[in-house]
Amino acid sequence: MPRHEIDFDKILSEIGDFGRYQVVFYCFLCAATAIAVLPGVVALVFQTYVPHYRCMVPGCDNVTSPQYVEPFTNFTIPTGDECRRFWRYNLTADTCADADFDDNITVSCTEFVFDDSMFKTSFATQWNLTCHYQPLVELPNTLYFSGVLLGSVVFGVISDRFGRKAALMLAVLIINLVGYLVVLLRSSFVAVCVLRVLLGLASCGMFQTPFVMAVELVGKRWRVPCGTALNYFTTLGALVAGGLGYAIRDWVQLQLVVTAPLLLLFAGFWLCPESVRWLLTQGRTRDAERLIRKIAETNGTTVSPHLLADYDAGGEEEEGDGAPTQRELRDPVRDAEETSSSEETLIVPAAPSETFLDCMRSRVLRLRLLLALLGWFAVNFAFYGMVVDLPNMPGDFFTNYFVAGVAEIPGYTLSWVGMDRLGRRVTFVLATVLGGVSIMASGLIPNAMPIPSAVLLMLGKCGASGAFAVIYIYTSELFPTSARNTAVGVCSMTGRISAMLAPQLAVLTDDRFPSFSLEPIRVHATAEAFPDTRC
Structure with missing residues (x-):
């Protein structure tokens, strides 16, 4: 009895490659992505914002409600040095x-006014991170991206091993728990840093897995539009x-507000x-067949019985001289020749033994992976x-923030049109x-010309x-289904190293911090006043 496998692309062409079922599910994925972006953006941009600060001046500042702008700062604070103040004769x-x-x-x-x-x-x-301690403000962001790096691999493996749905549910659970634990443990800088790693891990799963699910559910001609349009919703979430952030200026309240919508994702x-x-x-061909029939029913179409068993998967292919040869490593969803409608069939899985490591035995796929890794590093x-x-x-x-966010929209649009007209590579x-x-040219313009x-x-x-x-879609198309999510995860991991x-x-470009030291803040005088003092 010949053995056969399901060709999902052919089935989609009959039941609808972007019908009512795909539209509803895709809208859900877009909404979930936009909501899941909120905690990450707030963590990266708003909560780690460093306001201007200066020394608190004993005897001049109001201890209970000090104000940053005061007339006495002209003769109590050295110009351009917010970490020091002039000596007071009578304290x-x-x-x-x-x-x-x-x-x-x-x-x-020892005390500061913000x-x-x-x-x-x-x-x-919150933690008085000023002067020599100010570089610690960027530590949560670095740890966030370390979590994203970890999530690129962890959620790639979970998604390929236990399913896309399991990966999504785990990401939603983690991101919800982290959102509230940050508020409960806000008095501990170490605890918040640890939670930033988990937030990055879950945030990666909340974008990477929906992206793969979106492109896997639609036909080939819809993969680029769906993959690109998902980026619009990340931008929407960021805006x-x-x-x-503009309406809520307290980081704890802002954290609670952006975490609350995530509870809706559970349902x-x-x-x-x-x-x-x-x-x-x-x-799991029976589960796949039931889902295919459900998609067809929702789209108002039917699926032909012969399409549910369309590709010969007997394990060998016949050459022209009749000698059997082992089948080459292939993508289980590629097009195949149709079999006779009168032929008896049996549905079986599509090469389940092919893994990411199996794919890497191919020289072509190894070269693709290397180039993708370089691209991910530079873009991130x-x-x-x-x-x-x-x-x-x-x-x-805030003007810069919104303009930078809106600038992403033409970038995504041009990439969409370019991929359709010029191809992915160009x-x-x-x-x-x-x-x-553009970025290098901007660095060459003097500070006196801010607009250019x-x-x-x-x-x-x-x-x-x-x-x-482009690189998300390009990478997902370069690898077969059995290794696609892991490959995207490995590439994403490399990109997160640069992130x-x-x-x-x-920190490196700030001339206020020529060196970083964790030594305790102590009172000392300048060498001009006391020549024998080492400052």
Whole structure:
């Protein structure tokens, strides 16, 4: 009796490759992605914002409600040095006059006053992360991307081994728990840092797995539109997070608000179907057939019986001379020749033994993986480097944030059109060149010309976003179904290594921190006042 396997692409062409069922499920995935973006954006951009700060001046500042802008800072704080103040002769005096301070002696600060015009609270104000300790503000961001790196592999393996639905449910559970635990354990910097790793891990699963599910459920001609359009909803989620950050300036309240919608995802994911392609690779053909019939019923179509057993999977193929040869490693969802309608059939799984390691035995797939890894590293470094550097850009912080977010939309759109007209490779090269040249040119413009610099940075963000959209789809199409999610995860992991380095750029380029030290803050005077003192 001949043995056969299901060709899902042929079935989709008959029951609808983007019918009512796919539209509803895809909209659900888009909404879930937009909601899941909120905690990550808030963690990266708003909670780690470092406001302007200065020394608290004893005898001058109001201890209970100090104000950042005060007239006495002209003669109590050295110009351009927010970490020190001038020595006060009489610490017990009630007066605050210029004559009370010696501008030849400076001392390190033990207490600080923050500018709360942008945010009332942040990590910097929560743990007094100033001066030599300010680089620690970027540590949660670096740890977040380390979690994303870990999630690229963990959720790739879970998704391929236990199913796309299981991976999604786990990601939703983790991201919900982390959202509330951050608030409960906010007094501990170490605890928040650990939770940032888990948030990054879950956030990766909340984008990577829905992306794979989206492109696996639709026909070939819909993979690029669906894969690209999913990026629009990440941008939408980021813009919503910006609006919430503008309205809520306290990081704890903001955390609670962005976490609350995630509870809605639990109800939806219980109804979430498994990927048909994954079911086929696992040998669960009866479950796959039931889901296929459900899709056909929802789309108002029917599936022909012969399409449920369309490809000969007997294990050998006949050459022209009649000699049997072992079948080459292949994608289980590729097109195949139709069999006779009168032939007796039996549905069996599609080469379930093919794994990611099996695929890597192919020289062609190894070369594809190497090139994809290089592309992921470069794109992530540029994209996330611009995200975490937003506070250092000239102009208003929230204006820059929204303009940078909107700049992603033309990048995704141009990549969509480019992939359709020019192909994946050419579009990716053009997007990376646009992003790289624009960012480098922006760095060459003097600080006295903020507008041209900002325009070039937006063009850089546009190019980086377009390259990001292309590389996800390009990578997913380069590998067979049985190893697709793991391959995307490995590439994403490499990209996250560069994303981990991005937050540290702000520390390396800040001339206020020539060296990083964890030594205790102590009072000392300048060498000009006391020549024998080592500062």
